[in-house]
Amino acid sequence: MKSLFEEMGGTYRQVGDYFITNLVLPDDGDYQIGKYGRLRLHKLVYDQ
Secondary structure (H helix, E strand, O other), rough: OHHHHHHHHOEEEEEEEEEEEEOOOOOOOOOOHHHHHHHHHHHHHHOO
């Protein structure tokens, strides 16, 4: 029996004992991040 996700064309990949959904977001390049997104990005890039 297939899940609703699989019936709609979704796929999974197996990582160890877990099945992870294969999700891909469109890369339209037109997005905005807020104050906390910018703070997190700064921390990820510069605080290594």
